[in-house]
Amino acid sequence: MIGIPSFRLEPRLEAGRPSGQALQVLSGAVLAFVLGALFLIVTGEDVLVAYGALLRGSFGSVNALSGTLNKAVPIGLCALGIAFAYRARLWNIGAEGQLYMGAFGAAGVGLHLPADTSAVIALPLALAAGMLAGAAWALVAALLKAYRGVNEILTTLMLNYIAILWVGYLVNGPWSDPLVFSFPYSAAVIPGAQIGKLFFGVHAGLVVLCLMAVLLIVIDRSSRIGYELRLAGDAPRAALYGGINQRKLVLIGLGGAGLLAGLAGAIEISGATLRLQSGLSPGYGFMAILVAWIAQGRPLAILLASVLYAALLNGGFALQVSGVPPAIGTILQAVLLLSVFAATTFGTYRLRRVPTGSLAT
């Protein structure tokens, strides 16, 4: 073999300082928009029109901003949960299904309480039911992992489909609203179970998201379980020798992730759709995996990344409104996302040139 230079990704040994990392994300964003502009020019679209629409649809007006912040709530909550489980290197691919189960729990309360139940009782009950249902769904995978060693990536992934079909069954059958003529929707939840608006069109789910981010920071910094999760993740052998109960960590890690995703589903019911329906989530639970990864699991970065991701989604619709073909819009979104993703990856890894032949692993 002739010596073709080879490269290898290897983890950076020194942890980057926050300012350095911010710089990387920023350079990633700049790269993203330059590449996106090149793509638009190649496809014959007007760059200014496209970027103008992206901005208008995401932050350009009170309505757009409200839509973006509301959409960031389910993505952010699911991402916080995924990051929480990943502290112990547990992969939760099941946030989507847990979100649906959370929606099921919240709708169950919101549909069956007496119609005049006060919000003081109904709203906490609905949110709690959503969290419990989401956590219970995640615990199915957690128990299989803890006691039978079943890979949680596969179980959480597969449980998604069951949850989505379960909700589909409910809205087509027992919970179908007779007033919607057999279309797959439940009736609206009682007013008491609806989360109020904060300002303009923004609902109070945003406050919940921020509170949960702060809670995760507190758990990280000053709780025993936060320490144990990270120890089990970063140094599993040390955790083992230290006598940390691995099973408990699996249950808490995945259970907590399910709880947050369930909360996301409950808030969608009580703040966004107000009724259980098929097609409740356009894949928030999967988007959240990406958001958690880009933010490298940091709670505040997750807040920011989920808002930006939501902005990208809403801006995508505005692209179409301004006449950019749907396919071009989708590819542009992907280009932007991949560029940021690549930039953050190079924040944690670096390319090293290795002599040919030494690649054998």
Added chain:
Amino acid sequence: MKETKHQLLRAVLLAGAAVLAFPLTAAAQDLKAAMIYVGPVGDAGWTYRHDVARQCIEEQGVETAYVETVPETPDVVNVQNDFLSQGYDMIFATAFGYQPFTQQVAQANPDKHFFGITPTIAPADNILNFYGKLWDGRYLTGLVAGAMTESNKIGFVAAQPIPTVIAGLNAFTLGARAVNPDVTVEVVWTLSWYDPAAEKQAATALVEGGADVIAQHQDTPSAVIGASEKGAWAIGSESDMTAFAPERVLTGTVWDWCPFYSKAVEMVRDGSFAPGEFYGGLDDGTVSLAPLNSAVPADVATQVKDAQAAIIAGELDYWAGPIVSNEGNEVVAAGATLGIADINGMNWLVEGVSGSLPN
């Protein structure tokens, strides 16, 4: 040199006059209409038919734009608000599930006009919901199927057990039995709007069970293809499906939203807009039949033509009682008939249908 200057001046003056005159000729073009689709325009079915109608009103001088694959969630609010911010006057929100979100935006923008899909669950003073009396077209295709079957067994591949599908199936059966009382219509529910494999399999199984005509209420031509491959007759739905099996397709129902879209534009232009519900039908071309196969005898063709004229004229009402369900209950009493509201709540299958509603 001077000559050229003159020519230049003249050209400039002419151009100026043209620019001044333009707003006058363009006065009819100032309306902007936006469409929101639940699927991609390439689905060859529901969304595609709406996009054809969009192009139809664009030809009439309306500026249009669309956003496709919008889920039935608060995204609808974002998209509509963005359209309004870009100066759109009319919004066609072409999925039933958009209604609650359209209502929010409509109430906040009382000077704009919104069009959704019936039946109405979220009304507002500036919302007109629309749909078509598809069942009238189904009745006519039933006449053809009833005349063409030799085994007296007809298959029907149905998507979801929602009222519009049920009403279509019942009307089809009433039509078939009007010309051939011995006919039974066997129904298979795929429980999906888009599952080409299941649709085709359902058609094949029905033919193997003895059916020699296969009708359908599905978005794709898969059942038509399955029936024709087995040598049975086929009846299409949604759009003209003749091209998929030219020898075997007898006819089919075809949606055309252009009449309603044009009417909506006209209503907004001349100020005659009124909220509520609008049902197009055979009369305005919203529902029509695909061309009849040349194998259909002339007397059957005449009968279909006459029935169509009679339905349009209000002389033929096939929903008139007595009608008995396939469970033996009298669902329409003698002397009574069904209105749109009854049809929108239909939850029974007419006598002659072999099969039941899935739970």
